[in-house]
Amino acid sequence: MIPLELTVNGRPESETVEPRLLLSDFLRSRLGLTGTHVGCEHGVCGACTVRLDGVAVRSCLLLAVQADGAEVVTVEGLAREGKLTRLQQAFHEHHALQCGFCTPGILIAAEDLLSREGTPTREEIVDMLSGQLCRCTGYTSIVDAIVEVAGA
């Protein structure tokens, strides 16, 4: 067992974990943050995407112990005081989700893309979404929502 200290959604957490515990399972089962979804567990679907020290990463491809000292933000950490972010609001307005399984990962990945220098083009947004699987929407509404926030 290994001690682990990190910040999740602004809250300091201190736990002891087995080294083989994945960050995705740590967030869900130890912290109860079940907004981080687990689909494929081998990095393909993107549902488990969280922000680690400012960048979007697959939480199923990280051991929890690797996040020692890090700042993690999950989908639960995006809205502040019950107020949706611009991107969440755009998802709502464009009906950019149906079952919602992929949504947390897509929000985190898209926030990362939008935080980069320059305005992403529609094509770059589509390219980013190639790593975030959605089986309901056909993506068009998701792309529209992200494009609106990007101002592309």
Next chain:
Amino acid sequence: MKPAPLRYLRPGTLEEALGALAEHGGEAKILAGGQSLVPALNMRVARPGVLVDVNRLSALADVRSENGSVVVGATVRQADARLLHHPLLAEALPHVGHFVTRNRGTVVGSVAHADPAAELPLCLVALGGSVLARSSRAERELPASDFFVAHYTTALEPDELVVETRWPAPQEGWGYAFCEFAQRRGDYALCMAAAVATGAELRVAVGSVVDRPTLLAVDPERPGESAAAQVEPWGNVHASPAYLKELVRVLVDRAVARARERAAT
């Protein structure tokens, strides 16, 4: 879909990391970005007893120019903007995994993993780059063409760590091109080709259709055709050997044409 029990070591210095590899080499795996290793752990196709996490080795996070090469350290992520100054890397990197996996995956990890369908090993071979391996015993530089041995197999010894990769820097008047064909964006390529065109010389390498990234001596007049004649793809569930040979012909011609065009402008 969870890793088997393992020991986790997080060395703070290169010396500690090399010491851990000297002690556990055969049963240890080096954990860098983990974008290929952790899926293998989750599926238990890899069950190392010990993981040596090199992510905290800040001395290996550099990208620098040295002796005509771009030197990329072991913990540099594929998303690192400094890599985009090299035209071949700039063209190949968007094909490596996905936006999110490039945030974590490392250049050196991809090279050391030696997946025959990986873009970065192909680029290293096409450029005639090299790999610097360290162990607690010694340090050695391996040319890329000697480093890759077969599928997921390199010339590394169990106690060696790739501390950096060396990518010959772009030269004035040279043209670089990378092309691949994958069924889905970000998926494994069925075939890929890289070309470096200089005034007099043409370097062509192909990947995915061979067991390691492979440099081919091509006929400058008919590069695609002569490249296709030199490979014997096995074929797979997605494509027959004949189809893969045709992809070699098309992609090599395309890469060579683009590299020549860029060399001329």
